[in-house]
Amino acid sequence: MPYQDDFEKRRRERRRRARRRKKRIRAAILLVALIGVIALGVFAISTIAKNRSESDDITSDTDDNTISETMLPEPTQAPPAQTSLNIPPASEEADLIEIIADSNQIKRCYLTFDDGPTDNITPQILDVLRRYNIKATFFEVGSMIEANPDMARRVYEEGHLIANHSAGHNYDKVYASTEDFINEINNCFDTIRGVMDGEDPFPLFRFPGGSYNAGDHAEMKQECKNVLAQNGYYYCDWNCLNGDAEGRTKDAQGLYEYFVNTSEGYNNLIVLMHDAATKQATADALPSIIDYLINQGYTFHRLDDIDYNPTGIDASGDTSSFDDESSDEDVSPGSVSASGASNSGSSGSSGGSSNGGTTNGGSSSSSSGTTSGGSSNGSANSSLGTTTRTSVNGNSTVTTNSSSNN
Numbered sequence: 001m002p003y004q005d006d007f008e009k010r011r012r013e014r015r016r017r018a019r020r021r022k023k024r025i026r027a028a029i030l031l032v033a034l035i036g037v038i039a040l041g042v043f044a045i046s047t048i049a050k051n052r053s054e055s056d057d058i059t060s061d062t063d064d065n066t067i068s069e070t071m072l073p074e075p076t077q078a079p080p081a082q083t084s085l086n087i088p089p090a091s092e093e094a095d096l097i098e099i100i101a102d103s104n105q106i107k108r109c110y111l112t113f114d115d116g117p118t119d120n121i122t123p124q125i126l127d128v129l130r131r132y133n134i135k136a137t138f139f140e141v142g143s144m145i146e147a148n149p150d151m152a153r154r155v156y157e158e159g160h161l162i163a164n165h166s167a168g169h170n171y172d173k174v175y176a177s178t179e180d181f182i183n184e185i186n187n188c189f190d191t192i193r194g195v196m197d198g199e200d201p202f203p204l205f206r207f208p209g210g211s212y213n214a215g216d217h218a219e220m221k222q223e224c225k226n227v228l229a230q231n232g233y234y235y236c237d238w239n240c241l242n243g244d245a246e247g248r249t250k251d252a253q254g255l256y257e258y259f260v261n262t263s264e265g266y267n268n269l270i271v272l273m274h275d276a277a278t279k280q281a282t283a284d285a286l287p288s289i290i291d292y293l294i295n296q297g298y299t300f301h302r303l304d305d306i307d308y309n310p311t312g313i314d315a316s317g318d319t320s321s322f323d324d325e326s327s328d329e330d331v332s333p334g335s336v337s338a339s340g341a342s343n344s345g346s347s348g349s350s351g352g353s354s355n356g357g358t359t360n361g362g363s364s365s366s367s368s369g370t371t372s373g374g375s376s377n378g379s380a381n382s383s384l385g386t387t388t389r390t391s392v393n394g395n396s397t398v399t400t401n402s403s404s405n406n
Contacts (some may be wrong), residue, residue, distance in 0.1 A: 252284035
């Protein structure tokens with residue numbers, strides 16, 4: 001019996017120890033679980049606090065942007081309907097730069113962007129233009145519209161002008177013949193029309209490489225000008241540029257300085273820039289260029305917004321607001337005025353001739369002065385890769401040797 005009692009006692013003791021072990025294990029598990037819950041709670045609280053802080057920062061940035069936008073210049077007037085554009089028909093004068101030079105309008109700037117749309121640069125440019133409430137002109141390539149239809153649609157919906165820059169921007173195809181040329185243009189216009197819900201686009205074209213009578217395809221380009229006029233299409237080059245397709249690659253500051261240099265001395269500006277995929281510096285430089293132009297007193301317009309009044313007389317018969325843009329300068333006969341037109345004769349027709357000189361798609365000459373390497377409005381000769389600009393007094397020139405791909 002004593003042995004039996006001892007056995008029972010030992011068995012009960014073993015059971016008690018086993019129960020105590022199980023309790024300790026359960027307590028340890030509960031403790032670990034509790035620590036895990038507490039850790040998750042701390043992590044969740046810190047995450048919420050971080051997100052709230054970031055949200056506050058975004059709200060603060062939005063408020064700052066709103067404040068900045070209220071300090072920007074007043075919006076320019078809305079682009080006019082095409083039916084209100086009172087300019088000569090393309091059959092009489094197809095060169096839009098000549099029309100602008102004859103318009104007697106004062107200090108207007110036309111920002112233009114070639115070779116888009118793209119999904120990385122075009123939206124940045126649109127964001128800047130929207131911030132300043134500025135409308136511009138985008139010379140778009142048909143194949144790029146097809147590759148980025150949503151971006152082309154945004155350009156249209158935000159009130160910018162979509163103009164024609166050929167179907168594929170392939171020089172050999174565009175300038176193979178006059179028939180191929182007009183087919184390229186018509187195909188691109190059909191693509192633009194699709195973006196505009198069937199609305200007819202403004203009949204404006206920019207020659208890839210410019211319309212200048214120099215370099216590759218020069219002779220064919222001059223024939224193509226006649227084809228444009230016969231089909232009711234205008235064309236437009238440029239009279240200043242930021243140099244984003246000229247020579248070595250430039251950073252934003254370099255583009256800004258190049259633009260300031262090429263834009264000096266002009267009344268109305270047609271600015272060449274690009275929104276191709278590699279033109280990040282163009283998007284970066286755009287705000288500085290716009291600020292400079294605002295400080296110079298320019299307003300911003302689309303290329304279908306031209307205040308055309310070649311007589312210089314308003315509805316009341318007053319000519320004071322239409323003073324000749326070169327009236328304050330000492331311009332000798334035959335020299336080039338600030339608009340780039342010859343001072344010794346009136347502007348010519350689509351052939352570019354005038355009483356005092358002749359313009360031939362890239363050169364302007366007269367009996368007493370010659371300007372070469374640019375359009376009739378003093379623009380850069382992209383085909384030659386040379387910019388030669390004569391100032392309003394006809395004495396000083398600025399020459400830059402470079403290449404361009406427009």
